Each structure stands twice: as C-alpha cells, then as structure tokens.
Amino acid sequence: xxxxxxxxxxxxxxxxxxxxxxxxxxxxxxxxxxxxSDGQPLTVVGVATGAFIFLADLVRAxxxxxxxxxxxxxxxxxxxxxxxxVRVSSNMKVQVEGRHVLLVxxxxxxxxxxxxxxxxMVVKGANSVSVCVLLDKEERRIIxxxxxxxxxxxxxxxxxxxxxxxxxxxxxxxxxxxSYVGVLRSELYSS
Ligand code: IMP
Ligand code: MG
Numbered sequence: 001x002x003x004x005x006x007x008x009x010x011x012x013x014x015x016x017x018x019x020x021x022x023x024x025x026x027x028x029x030x031x032x033x034x035x036x037s038d039g040q041p042l043t044v045v046g047v048a049t050g051a052f053i054f055l056a057d058l059v060r061a062x063x064x065x066x067x068x069x070x071x072x073x074x075x076x077x078x079x080x081x082x083x084x085x086v087r088v089s090s091n092m093k094v095q096v097e098g099r100h101v102l103l104v105x106x107x108x109x110x111x112x113x114x115x116x117x118x119x120x121m122v123v124k125g126a127n128s129v130s131v132c133v134l135l136d137k138e139e140r141r142i143i144x145x146x147x148x149x150x151x152x153x154x155x156x157x158x159x160x161x162x163x164x165x166x167x168x169x170x171x172x173x174x175x176x177x178x179s180y181v182g183v184l185r186s187e188l189y190s191s
Contacts, residue, residue, distance in 0.1 A: 007175050011166070011182035016157055018179040021134070021167060024156045025054070028132060029061025032102065035152055040127065041099045042066040045092060047073060047117065049176070050106035053168040054134045054156075058104060069094045071120075073113050086116040097125035106168050107135040107159065111143035122148055134167070135159040135181065163189060 001017050016024075036042050044062070046055030048070045059068055072090035101121045105114055114131055121129045129147060132154040139161050147153060163186070165171050166178030171189055 001180065005178065007178055010175070010185055010188055011178070012185045013183045014180050015159070015162075015164060015183060016135075016167075016181040018167075021156070021180065022057070025057045025061050028154050028156060029058060029063070031154060032058075032132065033063045035130075036062075036064045036100055036102070042102065043094055043096050043099045043126075044068050044102045044104060045096075045117075045121075046070045047103065047105045047113065048090070050168045050170065051104045051134075053176070054106060055104045058132065067094050067099075071117065073117055075112060084112065086112045088116070088120055095124075096121055098127050100128045101126040101130070103129065103131045105131065105133045107137065107164070108133040108145065108155075109137050109140050111141045111145055114145055115143045118145075118147060118151075130154070132156075135164065135169075137161055 001014065042064055044059055044066050046052060059066065069092040071088060071092050073086050074089040075086045103114065103117055108114060118129050118131065128150045130152040131145065131147065134156040136155045137159045145153060162183045164181050165175035165184045166181045168176050169181065170176045171184055
C-alpha cells in the first residue's frame with residue numbers, strides 16, 4: 001500500500017489496509033443482504049461523523065432495498081476519552097417505526113454510544129435493531145451491547161486497545177480522510 005497523504009506522517013502503524021477493509025465490507029454486505037431478505041423494510045442509520053465512509057461503502061455492498069439516514073450522538077468529553085453521558089444531538093429524518101433498523105458505527109469502545117442509540121431506536125418503535133461496527137475494542141467494554149430479540153451484531157475487525165484513526169475515525173476531527181485504519185503516534189495525543 002502506498003502512503004501518499006500528508007496525514008500519513010502521523011501514523012505509527014497501519015492496522016487495516018484499504019484493501020482488507022474493502023474485502024471485509026463486501027463480506028458484511030453479503031451477510032446483511034441474506035439476513036434482511038425477508039422483504040420487511042430496512043433502514044440503515046449511520047452514526048455521524050465517524051461512520052460516514054463505512055456507511056457509504058457498506059450500503060453499496062448491501063443488495064436489499066433500504067432507506068439511509070444518519071444520527072448524531074455526543075458524549076461529553078473530547079480528545080481520546082469519552083465521558084459517561086451520551087445524548088442524541090441530531091435526530092434522523094426518516095421514521096423507523098415498524099422497520100428493521102441497522103445502526104452503522106465506526107468503533108465499539110466502551111459501548112455507551114451504541115447502548116444509547118439502540119435504546120433510542122427501540123423507543124422510536126423499530127421492529128428490530130441490529131448493529132454493524134467496523135471495529136470492536138472488546139477489552140474496553142463497560143456497557144455490554146444488548147440487542148432486542150432478533151437483533152444481529154456484525155463486526156468488521158477486532159481492534160487492539162490502541163487509539164486508531166482513518167476511514168472516518170478522527171482525532172480532534174483530523175485523519176478521517178485516510179483510506180485505511182492506523183494507530184496514531186501516541187506523542188500526538190498524550191501530554
Ligand atoms: P463508546 O461510546 O465508548 O463505545 O465510543 C464510541 C465512540 O468513541 C466512537 O464512535 C468513536 O467516536 C470514539 N472512539 C473510540 N475509540 C476510538 C479510537 O480509537 N479512535 C477514534 N475514535 C474512537
Ligand atoms: Mg463516533
């Protein structure tokens with residue numbers, strides 16, 4: 001893989017190359033297409049901003065009629081650590097009542113964001129709530145991901161407990177446009 005962007009200089013190690021992400025997204029799309037082939041309406045909801053590239057690639061790999069929207073959740077805190085409180089700060093335009101919802105998120109870390117958003121979709125009357133995350137930092141989990149009955153969980157890759165950026169993931173809003181996921185050089189965020 002050729003590294004040719006200015007932000008590449010801040011990456012200590014590439015964990016998931018653009019090619020490996022592309023092939024995993026194709027696999028996830030095929031799995032999801034099979035699982036949601038029951039003819040019931042599907043709404044795919046990306047969690048802004050981090051999921052925007054994953055969402056764009058994933059929906060094109062899913063061959064089921066769908067609606068697509070985004071939602072924004074903020075946790076109080078910034079930098080590399082999020083705090084305990086999560087709130088929906090920008091809601092969807094589409095209705096999810098009576099529909100299958102597939103939440104698409106960049107990374108599952110403590111689990112707080114997705115726990116809040118799954119609850120939000122249940123309250124909105126979704127028929128089922130499933131989750132697709134590109135990365136899972138399983139050892140960091142504080143809140144286990146509990147899905148309502150018939151909800152499914154899809155994971156791109158297990159991620160080591162390191163701060164990663166690229167393919168939508170940021171540090172202070174930077175590095176999102178890198179086409180791979182890499183470890184940020186720690187001297188850039190630790191003080
Ligand atoms: P959770 O609520 O702790 O599961 O955190 C999920 C959110 O934290 C993600 O949507 C990311 O915005 C952010 N996050 C967690 N780990 C990383 C990382 O390694 N790089 C960039 N963002 C991260
Ligand atoms: Mg995020």
